[in-house]
Amino acid sequence: MTDSSILTNTQSQPGFPSLESPRSAYLHIPFCRRRCFYCDFAVSVVGDRQHGDNSAIIQDYVKVLCQEIAQQSVSSNIYPLKTVFFGGGTPSLLSVNQLEQILHLVDKKLGISTDAEISMEVDPGTFDQEKLQGFLDLGVNRISLGVQGFQDKLLQLAGRSHTVDDIFSAINIIEKTGIKNWSLDLISGLPEQTLEDWEYSLKTLLKINPNHISIYDLIVEDKTPFSRYYTPGEFPLPTEESTAQMYRLAQQLLTQAGYEHYEISNYAKPEFQCQHNLVYWKKQPYYGFGMGAASYLQGYRLTRPRKRQEYYAWVNGNYSYNIAEFVDTTQEKLLETLMLGLRLAEGINLEYLSQQFGAETLAQILTILITFKNQGLVQFLDTQKQPISNTIQPHLNQGFIQLTDPDGFLLSNQILSTLFAELSDL
Numbered sequence: 001m002t003d004s005s006i007l008t009n010t011q012s013q014p015g016f017p018s019l020e021s022p023r024s025a026y027l028h029i030p031f032c033r034r035r036c037f038y039c040d041f042a043v044s045v046v047g048d049r050q051h052g053d054n055s056a057i058i059q060d061y062v063k064v065l066c067q068e069i070a071q072q073s074v075s076s077n078i079y080p081l082k083t084v085f086f087g088g089g090t091p092s093l094l095s096v097n098q099l100e101q102i103l104h105l106v107d108k109k110l111g112i113s114t115d116a117e118i119s120m121e122v123d124p125g126t127f128d129q130e131k132l133q134g135f136l137d138l139g140v141n142r143i144s145l146g147v148q149g150f151q152d153k154l155l156q157l158a159g160r161s162h163t164v165d166d167i168f169s170a171i172n173i174i175e176k177t178g179i180k181n182w183s184l185d186l187i188s189g190l191p192e193q194t195l196e197d198w199e200y201s202l203k204t205l206l207k208i209n210p211n212h213i214s215i216y217d218l219i220v221e222d223k224t225p226f227s228r229y230y231t232p233g234e235f236p237l238p239t240e241e242s243t244a245q246m247y248r249l250a251q252q253l254l255t256q257a258g259y260e261h262y263e264i265s266n267y268a269k270p271e272f273q274c275q276h277n278l279v280y281w282k283k284q285p286y287y288g289f290g291m292g293a294a295s296y297l298q299g300y301r302l303t304r305p306r307k308r309q310e311y312y313a314w315v316n317g318n319y320s321y322n323i324a325e326f327v328d329t330t331q332e333k334l335l336e337t338l339m340l341g342l343r344l345a346e347g348i349n350l351e352y353l354s355q356q357f358g359a360e361t362l363a364q365i366l367t368i369l370i371t372f373k374n375q376g377l378v379q380f381l382d383t384q385k386q387p388i389s390n391t392i393q394p395h396l397n398q399g400f401i402q403l404t405d406p407d408g409f410l411l412s413n414q415i416l417s418t419l420f421a422e423l424s425d426l
Contacts, residue, residue, distance in 0.1 A: 021078050021079050021285075022081075022284075022285040022286045022287050022295075022296075022297065023079055023080075023081055023082040023083070023279075023284070023285075023286075024081060024082060024083040024084070024085070024276055024279045024284070024285075024286040024287070025081050025083075025084050025085070025106060025110060025286060025287040025288070025289065026085045026087060026276075026286060026287070026288045026289070026290075026293055026294075027065065027084070027085070027086050027087070027102060027106070027288075027289050027290055027293070028042065028087060028088065028089065028288070028289065028290030028291055028292055028293040029061075029086055029087070029088040029089045029090070029091040029093070029094060029290065030042055030043045030044045030061070030088060030089040030290070030291050030292065030308065031043070031044050031045075031046045031055075031057070031058055031061070031088065031089050031090060031093045032044070032045055032046070032088065032089055032090050032093075032123075032161070033045070033046065033047060033090065033093070033123075033125075033126070033161040034047070034159060034161045035159065036158055036159040036160060037157075037158055037159035037224065037225040037226050037229070038158060038159070038187075038218060038219075038220070038221065038224055038225075038226045039159075039221075039224060040221035040222070040223060040224050041088070041089065041292070042089075042291050042292025042306040042307075043088065043089050044057065044061075044089075044291075044308055046058065046093065055093075058093065058094065058095075058098065059098070060312075061291075061308065062094070062098045062101060062102065064311070064312050064315050064316075065102060065289060065290050066101060066102060066105050067315055067316075068289050068290070068315045069102070069105050069106060069109055069110075069289055070105060070109060071315070072109060072110070072287070072289075074109065074110060078110065078111065079111070080110070080111030080112055080113040080116070081106070081110055081111060081112050081113060081116055082113050082115075082116050082117065082275065083116060083117045083118075083119070083275050083276035083279060084103075084106060084112060084116060084117070084118045084119070084276075085118075085119045085120075085276040086099075086118075086119065086120040086121065086140075087121050088121055089121075090121065090122070090123045090126055090146075091120050091121050091122065092120065092121070092122035092123060092126040092127045092131070092132075092135075093126055095131075096131060096134030096135060096138065099120075099134075099135060099138055099140075100138050103118075103138055103139060110287070112139070116139075117141065117142055117181075117274075117275045117276060118139050118140045118141050118142065119140070119142040119143070119144060119274070119276055120135060120140045120142070120143055120144070121144045121146060122143055122144065122145055122146070122170070123145075123146045123161070123162060123170075124145070124146075124147070124162040124163075124166035124167045124169065124170035125161065125162040125163075125166040125169075125170070127170070127173065128173065129173045129176055129177065132173055132174065132177055133177055136177055136179060141179070141181060142179075142181040142182065142183070142274070143174060143179060143181070143182040143183070144182070144183040144184075144185065144212075144214070145167075145170060145171070145174065145182065145183065145184050145185065145210075146185050147167050147184050147185055147186060147205075148160055148185060148186060148187045148190075149186065149187065149190060149193070149197075149201055150164055150167065150200060150201045150204045150205075151164070151193075151197055151200075151201070152164050153192070154190050154191075154192065154193055154197065157190060157191045157192060158187070158190055158191075159225065171208055180211060180272075181211060181212070181272060182210055182211065182212070183210055183211070183212035183213065183214060183274070184205060184208065184210045184212075184213055184214070185213075185214045185215075185216065186201055186202075186205065186213070186214070186215050186216070186250075187216050187217070187218055188215065188216070188217050188218065188238075188243055188246040188247065188250070189217050189218035189237065189238050189242075189243040189246065190218055190237075190238075191226075191229075191230060191236040191237055192236045193238055194238075194242075195242060195245055195246060195249070198246045198249065198250075199249060199253075202249065202250055202253050202254070203253070206253065206254075206257050211268065211269045211272040212266070212267070212268045212269070212272045212273075212274060213254060213259060213266070213267040213268070214265055214266050214267075215247075215250050215254075215265055215266075215267070216265055217243055217246075217247065217265075218237070218243075220232050220237075244410055247406055247409075247410055248406050248410075251405060251406040251409075254267045255267075260273075260345070261345055261405050261406075261409075262344065262345050262346075263277070263281060263343055263344050263345065264343045264409045264412060280340070281340045281341070281343055281344055282340070282341075282344075283296075283336060283337060283340055284296075285297055285298070288302070288303075288304070290304065290311075291304060291305065291306065291307070291308055291311040292304055292305070292306040292311075296327075299326055299327065299328030300324050300325065300326050300327065300328075301324075301325045301327045302323045302324050302325075303323050303325075304321075304323060305319065305321050305323075330357065331424075333356070334356075334357050334361065334423065335419075335420055335423065337353070337356070338365070338416065338419055338420075339416055342401075342402070342403050342412060342415070342416065343412070344402075345402065345405065346400070346402065347379075347381070347400045347401050347402025347403070348400060348401050348402070349400055350362060350366075350396065350397055350398055350399050350400060350401065351397060351398050353365065354397040359397055361423075362397060364422070364423065365401075365419065365423070366380075366396065366401070368418060368419055368422050368423075369401060369415075369419075372408070372415050372418075376404060376407060376408075377403065377404055377407055377408040377411055377415060378401060378402070378403060378404065378408055378415065379401070379402050379403075379404055379408075380396075380399060380400075380401055381399050381400040381401070381402065382398075382399045383398050383399055385400060403415065
């Protein structure tokens with residue numbers, strides 16, 4: 001079963017969009033040494049078996065993943081991929097040989113541009129210098145290191161499998177390879193985390209000086225250990241006011257240090273934005289491969305089974321699973337455009353909104369947002385991206401709308417909820 005075979009059966013539906021050739025691919029590597037207590041991703045726990053070649057479960061998965069990639073039908077006018085992203089899970093649990101198998105097949109089947117961004121998520125304690133260098137020699141040129149915190153107590157409370165010492169060992173390995181394009185992740189709002197803890201982590205991060213930083217606020221997801229242990233906003237989780245202070249402190253310290261806050265949760269130095277993630281936020285098409293992964297092709301979101309054995313059966317055509325959802329109805333496309341576009345510091349182009357959804361819809365959006373503009377949460381910009389100070393007129397169809405930083409970003413859910421509620425009848 002492939003995305004293409006499913007789309008072939010749906011092309012008779014009214015409004016089916018023209019074929020777009022994706023320039024990006026996401027590959028899900030689901031294995032972790034242990035499941036973090038906040039995690040609701042599609043993962044499989046393999047314990048301390050760090051070397052992929054020694055784990056039959058990882059070998060079997062790589063075989064099926066490659067089978068899925070090989071089955072993907074492609075058009076004759078396909079363009080080579082500009083971004084490839086290995087996410088998880090913990091992709092650094094793969095061996096170099098296993099990564100080579102996957103990358104070779106992706107290149108053979110879809111093509112990988114010589115200047116493509118090839119990203120890989122890695123965790124401390126799951127690689128040494130030889131292994132990381134092997135990944136880089138295969139073409140990986142961007143690394144995302146999952147740190148989450150610089151306090152052993154907080155790491156333990158979060159269920160992480162590494163220590164602070166492991167973090168600094170991993171950073172030392174990364175620096176020895178000479179790779180410049182690497183990112184570091186932190187999580188705010190962890191159990192028992194104080195503002196002092198958070199400030200210490202941010203200042204430690206700035207001393208390390210990666211070229212990209214992701215800052216995530218803890219979300220207590222259903223069916224995770226955290227959802228059984230904690231209630232958001234109640235001790236030992238920080239209060240909503242405390243997590244807002246953490247967000248503001250991160251924005252202040254990181255922007256002062258020269259990082260561009262280019263997306264709600266992401267900061268980068270010039271020329272180090274994550275090109276793959278920008279594909280998602282700009283609603284461009286992409287392939288997805290692996291357990292639980294999603295593609296976005298021809299207006300459809302196609303999501304694979306989240307359980308490993310069901311995914312294997314699906315790839316082999318032995319499991320009936322409706323993975324296709326048409327998400328480019330006018331209503332859904334509008335709401336997703338607003339949700340994704342307002343995550344970005346650059347905001348949304350008003351001319352694009354007018355062309356795609358009509359001047360009347362644009363006028364309604366602007367009218368709804370005036371209240372938030374007056375509260376300092378939304379900005380209207382002219383075509384030169386200069387703020388418009390006077391009350392905006394509903395007929396305006398050029399320029400940009402964006403959330404302010406940090407307050408607009410902090411209240412983005414409230415702003416979007418209001419937009420969605422008032423635009424639901426369109």
